[in-house]
Structures are given as C-alpha cells and as structure tokens.
Amino acid sequence: MPADKTNFHDAIIIGAGFSGLYQLHQLRDQLGLEVLVVEAGQDVGGTWYWNRYPGARCDSESYYYSYSFSKALQREWRWTERYAEHGEIRRYLDHVADRFDLRRNIRFGTRVRAARWDDGNTLWEIETEAGETLTCRFLITAVGCLSAANVPDIPGLGGFSGQWHHTGRWPHEGVDFTGKRVGLIGTGSTGMQAAPVIAAQAAHLTVFQRTANYSIPSRNRPLSAEAWAEIQENYDAIRTKTITSSNGHPFEVFDKSALDVSPEERDARYERAWAEGGLGFRASFNDLLKNKAANDTASEFIRRKIRAIVKDPEVAAMLTPSDHPFASKRPPVDTDYFETFNRSNVTLVDVKAAPIQEVTAHGLRTSAAEYELDIIVFATGFDALTGPLLAMDIAGQNGCRLRKDWAGGPRSYLGLQVPGYPNMFTITGPGSPSVLTNMPVAIEQHTQWITACIAHMLAQGFNRIETSLAEAEAWGAEVNAAAHATLLPLANSSWYLGANVPGKPRAFMPYAGGMAHYAQICAEVAQDNYRGFTLGRVPGG
Numbered sequence: 001m002p003a004d005k006t007n008f009h010d011a012i013i014i015g016a017g018f019s020g021l022y023q024l025h026q027l028r029d030q031l032g033l034e035v036l037v038v039e040a041g042q043d044v045g046g047t048w049y050w051n052r053y054p055g056a057r058c059d060s061e062s063y064y065y066s067y068s069f070s071k072a073l074q075r076e077w078r079w080t081e082r083y084a085e086h087g088e089i090r091r092y093l094d095h096v097a098d099r100f101d102l103r104r105n106i107r108f109g110t111r112v113r114a115a116r117w118d119d120g121n122t123l124w125e126i127e128t129e130a131g132e133t134l135t136c137r138f139l140i141t142a143v144g145c146l147s148a149a150n151v152p153d154i155p156g157l158g159g160f161s162g163q164w165h166h167t168g169r170w171p172h173e174g175v176d177f178t179g180k181r182v183g184l185i186g187t188g189s190t191g192m193q194a195a196p197v198i199a200a201q202a203a204h205l206t207v208f209q210r211t212a213n214y215s216i217p218s219r220n221r222p223l224s225a226e227a228w229a230e231i232q233e234n235y236d237a238i239r240t241k242t243i244t245s246s247n248g249h250p251f252e253v254f255d256k257s258a259l260d261v262s263p264e265e266r267d268a269r270y271e272r273a274w275a276e277g278g279l280g281f282r283a284s285f286n287d288l289l290k291n292k293a294a295n296d297t298a299s300e301f302i303r304r305k306i307r308a309i310v311k312d313p314e315v316a317a318m319l320t321p322s323d324h325p326f327a328s329k330r331p332p333v334d335t336d337y338f339e340t341f342n343r344s345n346v347t348l349v350d351v352k353a354a355p356i357q358e359v360t361a362h363g364l365r366t367s368a369a370e371y372e373l374d375i376i377v378f379a380t381g382f383d384a385l386t387g388p389l390l391a392m393d394i395a396g397q398n399g400c401r402l403r404k405d406w407a408g409g410p411r412s413y414l415g416l417q418v419p420g421y422p423n424m425f426t427i428t429g430p431g432s433p434s435v436l437t438n439m440p441v442a443i444e445q446h447t448q449w450i451t452a453c454i455a456h457m458l459a460q461g462f463n464r465i466e467t468s469l470a471e472a473e474a475w476g477a478e479v480n481a482a483a484h485a486t487l488l489p490l491a492n493s494s495w496y497l498g499a500n501v502p503g504k505p506r507a508f509m510p511y512a513g514g515m516a517h518y519a520q521i522c523a524e525v526a527q528d529n530y531r532g533f534t535l536g537r538v539p540g541g
C-alpha cells in the first residue's frame with residue numbers, strides 16, 4: 001500500500017455492466033477486498049446503458065442472457081419476453097445492483113483517461129477525466145467489447161442541419177421520428193433491429209446498405225407462464241449446457257454434416273430452425289462454420305427466403321448477401337427486417353455501388369444521388385474489442401504504452417493479461433472467446449477465474465502477477481489457428497477482424513476454439529500453478 005493511502009483501493013474495476021458488477025460482487029463479498037468501480041455512465045448497465053436505439057433487444061434469449069451465479073436471483077427475476085428489450089435488461093441489472101448492494105462501491109459519471117503502472121510501488125495509478133488520481137493494487141477492465149462507437153468520418157457531418165445519432169450513444173429521452181425523413185446507415189445486427197421500428201414511425205426511411213447481410217427471424221414472443229415454469233424446472237440443465245457448449249448457448253447441435261443428409265432432410269431442418277427462429281439456426285448441422293460446401297447450403301436457404309419475402313426482385317437482389325458465408329460475420333436476428341422493404345415508405349440504397357460522399361446541410365449525397373433527410377442514424381458499429389481499451393492511455397512497465405504495443409494488433413495471454421502490464425486483467429479481452437459467445441457465460445468464466453487467481457495470490461502472500469511476451473505470442477498463434485479452422489476469416493469486412501475501422505490492423509481478435517474448450521485451458525493453467533504467469537512478492541507492494 002502506498003504511503004499516501006488516500007484514494008487507494010485493493011482493486012479498481014473500470015465499467016459497471018454485466019462484468020464489472022459481478023466482478024465487484026466477487027472481490028468484495030467473497031474475498032473481502034476494498035473495491036471501487038468507476039463508470040462513465042450515470043448508472044449501471046454498460047452496453048445496455050448506452051444502446052437504447054429503437055428495436056434494441058438482446059438476441060441471446062433472455063433466460064440465459066443472465067447471470068447464473070445466484071439461484072435466488074434466477075428464481076426471483078421473471079423475464080417477460082423470449083428476447084429481452086433493452087429497458088428490461090437495464091431493470092434486471094438495476095435489480096442486481098440493489099440486491100447485492102453494489103452501488104455503494106460504484107462511482108458513476110467517472111471516465112478513466114489514463115492508467116499508469118508504478119513498478120516501484122507495485123500499483124496502478126488511474127487518472128480520471130476530471131483530473132483525479134486513484135491508486136490500486138489490481139486494475140480490472142470491464143469496459144465491454146462493443147462500447148467504442150464507430151462514427152464514420154464523412155465530410156460535412158458538422159454542417160448537417162438535422163439531428164444525427166449513433167445507435168450506441170442513443171439519447172435517453174428517445175428520438176421522435178414522426179413525420180421525419182430518416183436515413184439509416186448500416187445493416188448489421190443493430191441496423192436490422194432498428195429499421196422496422198423506425199419505418200413504422202417515420203414519414204420515410206432510407207436504408208444505406210454497404211454489404212447485404214444474412215438474418216434469421218427472431219420469433220420473439222412473450223414468455224408464457226407455462227414456458228417460464230418449464231425454464232425454472234430445467235434451469236440447472238440449461239446452465240450446464242451453456243457452459244459445456246462452444247458458444248455459451250444451450251442449443252443442441254445436430255451432430256451431422258449438412259452434406260451427410262438428403263437435400264429434403266436438409267431443407268426440412270432449415271425450415272424448422274427458421275420457424276423456431278434465433279441463433280439456434282447455426283446448430284442445424286455440426287459443420288456450418290467449418291465446411292464451406294456445408295455452409296453454402298445454409299447460405300443459399302437464407303437467400304431463397306429473402307427472395308421469397310421481398311416483393312420487388314431488384315430490392316431482393318440488393319438485399320441478398322453473396323460476398324461472405326452465413327455466420328462468418330456475427331449473424332443478426334430480426335423482427336420483420338426483410339418485410340420492411342415491402343413498405344411504401346422505405347427505400348434501399350446500395351452504397352457499395354455508389355458510395356456516400358458527403359453529408360450536406362439537408363441530407364446525404366452519394367456518388368449517384370442526393371437524399372434529403374431530417375435525421376441520420378448511424379448503425380455503423382464499433383471499434384470492437386481493442387477500441388474501449390485503447391480509448392484510455394494505458395502505460396505499463398518501463399514506460400510501454402498499450403497504444404504502441406498493440407499498433408500491429410492485440411497481444412494478450414488468454415485474453416486475460418497483456419505482457420508488460422502487471423496486475424491488470426482484461427475481462428473478455430481480445431484473445432478470449434468473448435463476442436463469439438453468449439456474453440454472460442464468457443463474463444462469468446473470466447471474472448470467476450480472476451477472482452480465484454487473486455484469492456490464490458492473497459493466500460500465498462503474492463502481490464504481483466505478470467505474463468510474458470513469449471506467452472502472449474504463443475497464445476496469439478493459437479487464436480489465429482483457431483480462427484483459421486473455421487470459415488470466420490472469410491468475411492473480409494468483419495469487425496471480428498478489425499476490418500470495419502479504417503486504419504485498424506487486421507487481426508482476428510476473439511478466440512474461436514470454443515467457450516468450453518477455452519474454459520478448460522484456463523482451468524488447467526490455474527491448476528498448473530498459473531502456467532504462463534509469474535507470481536511473486538516484491539518489496540514496496
């Protein structure tokens with residue numbers, strides 16, 4: 001502990017979303033540490049605090065997009081819909097914060113500007129944007145994977161006379177689209193959720209699409225009393241399935257190749273999965289993400305669906321993806337997305353054929369035409385995984401800087417720790433399964449591992465943990481190999497690769513070797529005396 005104990009904490013956690021809240025609960029209530037959470041927003045929620053755009057809801061199903069660590073919490077919280085809407089998820093996290101009395105250790109409205117490792121004193125110094133300095137033994141980033149909004153640098157935006165908003169920074173008071181001409185840029189998960197809801201309210205919606213995208217209908221519905229009773233009865237089995245699966249979902253993967261069944265059986269399976277809705281479509285066969293020919297059958301099935309739904313054949317052709325295999329980019333699920341293009345107040349514009357050139361005072365101009373707009377909605381995604389970490393100026397040992405160290409792409413051991421940055425843990429950091437899974441599963445595994453690691457250090461009298469460049473490089477090679485054993489790298493414009501942000505180094509960032517397999521590796525590392533980490537006690541700490 002430093003001589004000046006003011007503002008010293010055993011651990012500082014950055015972020016009060018799913019991961020920060022649970023990490024706080026564990027370190028404070030299991031280990032008895034003195035913990036502070038600093039959060040830029042004015043309340044808990046993380047991604048759900050910021051993403052309040054029309055149509056925002058989770059596309060993992062509510063009853064397993066939730067914490068599993070407390071059976072009492074699981075029993076008392078009643079989800080109302082198959083896919084929870086953003087407000088309901090915030091209410092859930094509010095409830096968690098109150099139930100576990102977490103707010104007293106969270107400082108809201110506090111954004112971290114910089115963090116600096118003090119080697120002599122074995123502690124981190126955190127500087128907030130307000131200029132305050134806090135210190136701690138352990139620094140834990142719980143900043144989310146998709147929290148750094150990506151607003152494209154389009155000339156003229158500053159001179160736009162209407163309103164514009166990025167979906168990930170949506171105004172809390174909402175946006176009234178009534179009678180407005182709205183432009184929506186982006187057709188990823190977010191744009192596909194937002195378009196039908198905006199179209200139902202606006203005078204006119206113009207969707208600016210760069211890349212056509214696959215989507216599966218969500219088939220959202222209220223969770224009936226019977227459905228809820230069945231979930232409650234089977235919760236243990238559901239949770240077991242999520243942690244033993246490759247992506248944190250309790251899906252039963254049909255254990256056959258799409259190529260090992262007759263075309264009739266294949267289509268019947270796809271039809272059933274389409275009717276059931278949701279991300280479980282990927283579990284129709286066991287090789288959809290591994291074998292291109294198998295994947296082609298699923299991709300073609302969805303293309304046929306798009307052509308059947310969209311009445312205008314030219315619009316249908318524009319909406320039909322052809323440049324990447326299904327699910328090689330994160331597959332969206334939607335409610336009436338393709339149907340929206342049958343509305344008379346919706347226009348689709350192909351901005352790959354005719355790129356956006358500028359925002360004018362009254363709208364958008366592409367190389368082919370000008371569109372008058374009152375509101376522009378940017379559903380243009382995020383500087384994923386590395387963006388939220390690099391938004392802070394993090395300085396490690398011997399003056400190393402994360403922004404410099406990661407200039408060629410992230411380097412991390414297990415996505416948990418970066419060489420040169422002792423005592424810093426990155427929850428769902430690059431190199432871990434994170435965004436390839438149902439997030440709460442990845443978050444619970446990481447926070448529990450970090451808690452056990454710190455508990456071990458305390459028990460052994462250690463005050464310092466670090467990894468090495470060699471370990472990070474070896475793990476980086478595993479991450480790369482795992483990605484290349486799948487079809488994921490075939491999507492050239494995917495944010496998994498950093499390809500959506502101009503100038504970002506191309507590197508496949510999440511670990512694609514499967515959640516259960518990854519958790520097993522982490523458990524073995526811990527059992528093997530934290531293999532790949534150096535733990536010790538140094539003076540000064």
Ligand code: N01
Pocket residue numbers: 057058059060146152185186187188189190191193208209210211330351356379380381382435493495500
């Ligand atoms: O972002 P995206 P998102 N000009 O990056 C386009 C999670 N999520 O916010 O494909 C024109 O996927 C871009 O075009 P292209 C989920 O993991 C979860 O939709 O790069 N267009 C693309 O169409 C998801 O994957 C939920 O050619 C531009 C779109 O903008 C992740 O968040 C809900 C452009 C961006 O798509 C990100 O999804 C929603 C430009 N300059 C999201 N720049 C849940 O339910 C970008 N685009 C949990």
